[in-house]
Amino acid sequence: MESDVSANSRLTIAAHTLTWIGLYQRRGHEVATSEQIATSVNTNPVVIRRLLGELRKAGLADSRRGAGAGWMLARDLAAITLLDVYQAIEPGPVFALHRATPNPECVVGHGIGPAMTAVYDDVEAALRRELAKTTLEDVLRDVLKAA
Amino acid sequence: MESDVSANSRLTIAAHTLTWIGLYQRRGHEVATSEQIATSVNTNPVVIRRLLGELRKAGLADSRRGAGAGWMLARDLAAITLLDVYQAIEPGPVFALHRATPNPECVVGHGIGPAMTAVYDDVEAALRRELAKTTLEDVLRDVLKAA
DNA sequence: TTAGTCGTAACTATAGCTATTACAACCCTA
DNA sequence: TAGGGTTGTAATAGCTATAGTTACGACTAA
Numbered sequence: 001m002e003s004d005v006s007a008n009s010r011l012t013i014a015a016h017t018l019t020w021i022g023l024y025q026r027r028g029h030e031v032a033t034s035e036q037i038a039t040s041v042n043t044n045p046v047v048i049r050r051l052l053g054e055l056r057k058a059g060l061a062d063s064r065r066g067a068g069a070g071w072m073l074a075r076d077l078a079a080i081t082l083l084d085v086y087q088a089i090e091p092g093p094v095f096a097l098h099r100a101t102p103n104p105e106c107v108v109g110h111g112i113g114p115a116m117t118a119v120y121d122d123v124e125a126a127l128r129r130e131l132a133k134t135t136l137e138d139v140l141r142d143v144l145k146a147a
Numbered sequence: 148m149e150s151d152v153s154a155n156s157r158l159t160i161a162a163h164t165l166t167w168i169g170l171y172q173r174r175g176h177e178v179a180t181s182e183q184i185a186t187s188v189n190t191n192p193v194v195i196r197r198l199l200g201e202l203r204k205a206g207l208a209d210s211r212r213g214a215g216a217g218w219m220l221a222r223d224l225a226a227i228t229l230l231d232v233y234q235a236i237e238p239g240p241v242f243a244l245h246r247a248t249p250n251p252e253c254v255v256g257h258g259i260g261p262a263m264t265a266v267y268d269d270v271e272a273a274l275r276r277e278l279a280k281t282t283l284e285d286v287l288r289d290v291l292k293a294a
Numbered sequence: 295t296t297a298g299t300c301g302t303a304a305c306t307a308t309a310g311c312t313a314t315t316a317c318a319a320c321c322c323t324a
Numbered sequence: 325t326a327g328g329g330t331t332g333t334a335a336t337a338g339c340t341a342t343a344g345t346t347a348c349g350a351c352t353a354a
Contacts, residue, residue: 009243010311012263016245020255033330040253042245044313049331066321069330082266094241094274096156098163098188099343106187108167111290116159118289119229123277127241130273134266142265143258157342180299191344196300213352216299246312300351307344313337320331 014051014085016041018060019140022077031070051089058088078137086131094127095120161198161232163188165207166287169224178217198236205235225284233278241274242267 017037024032034045034052041048052071055061062074073080097116102109167187168179181192181199188195199218202208209221220227244263249256 008241008311009245011242012244012259015263016249016255016259019259020253023255035330040250040256042247042249042256044315045330046314046333047312050333053332063331064321065319065331067327067329068322069320071331094155095158097159098156098190100189102163102189103187106167107294108163108170108287108290109187109189111293112159112163112166112286114293115286115289116162119278119281119286122280123274126273126277127270130270131266133269139259139262139266140255142262143255146258146261147254155342182299191346192299193302193345194343197302200301210300211352212300212350214296214298215353216351218300296354298351298353301349302347303349304347305345308342310340312339315336316334318332318334320329322327322329324325324327 008090010051010089011082011086013041013043013047014055014089015082015136015139017048017051018055018073018080018085019077019136019143021061021071021073022136023140023143025072031064031068031072033070037071054089055085058084060084060088076137077140078135080136081132082134082136082139083128083132085136086128093120093124095123155237157198157236158229158233160188160190160194161202161236162229162283162286164195164198165202165220165227165232166224166283166290168208168218168220169283169287170290172219178211178215178219180217184218201236202232205231207231207235223284224287225282227283228279229281229283229286230275230279232283233275240267240271242270 020037020040021032034048037048038045052061052063056063056074059074060080061071063069063071097113102112104110164184167184171179171183181195184195185192199208199210203210203221206221207227208218210216210218244260249259251257
């Protein structure tokens with residue numbers, strides 16, 4: 001259990017999942033099951049299947065049904081950045097404007113939205129730039145180094 | 148109502164609040180009440196008081212009690228960056244590791260935590276760098292320009 | 295003494311993430 | 325063609341954070 005339970009662990013789980021599949025495939029297996037991945041991640045197989053569904057929609061993973069079914073990578077680990085993963089699973093922005101529209105008759109209430117949006121756009125861009133620097137190949141290298 | 152209601156609007160509200168106080172003080176008033184600010188933000192005064200309580204703890208705002216009570220800035224708008232505000236009100240990191248510890252007997256489960264932590268540290272650093280670039284004076288300038 | 299505001303507790307509502315159960319759909323293999 | 329393992333997905337519940345609201349004691353200038 002981590003210190004802050006509120007923040008998103010989706011990116012962590014997604015990176016874990018894809019890295020696991022990549023390593024498993026390199027060891028000679030064709031497909032990985034959500035059951036196997038869930039055992040490594042320590043969660044429920046359905047959580048993995050749902051997440052992999054989103055990753056498949058983004059063109060990062062693929063699945064096979066029926067007997068001998070399972071999941072595989074759609075691209076090599078080196079061709080997937082954490083930004084790819086982030087964009088596949090993150091729905092909204094990190095920061096939001098007001099829930100309820102602020103008073104438009106007030107100077108600040110009127111102008112604060114655009115002003116903050118400009119800042120938030122820059123912040124998100126910086127965040128994406130940073131995530132784009134790391135591929136899942138890099139992640140796997142770090143993982144194996146720690147072993 | 149904004150498009151994504153889930154993300155944090157706390158930074159937006161906090162910046163709005165401090166900017167409002169700053170402008171109000173420049174117009175000759177000594178203190179601003181949570182009631183006035185809440186009218187501009189379009190929320191409940193208690194929400195503003197709670198937030199200003201955190202900002203005061205961080206040394207950004209100050210309050211006076213009793214009759215003629217209210218809030219004032221502890222520093223000039225130019226001396227407050229959005230990073231200051233962010234650090235005063237944001238509790239946790241943007242990204243989290245797994246809720247439940249992943250399987251330590253699995254290579255990936257064992258090494259993924261440190262690997263992702265390294266990335267997340269860089270991302271948070273980039274985010275902070277970006278927020279530090281903008282002061283509330285900059286925000287007020289943008290706000291007045293939009294009017 | 296009074297009136298206005300802060301400071302804070304308590305409660306409710308909403309939304310997202312995670313976890314879990316259940317089951318139909320699918321398809322390889324024997 | 326029957327069996328069995330796995331995907332795909334709906335439904336539900338619990339937890340947490342944010343937000344909104346009411347209520348009321350604490351404080352202090354006038």
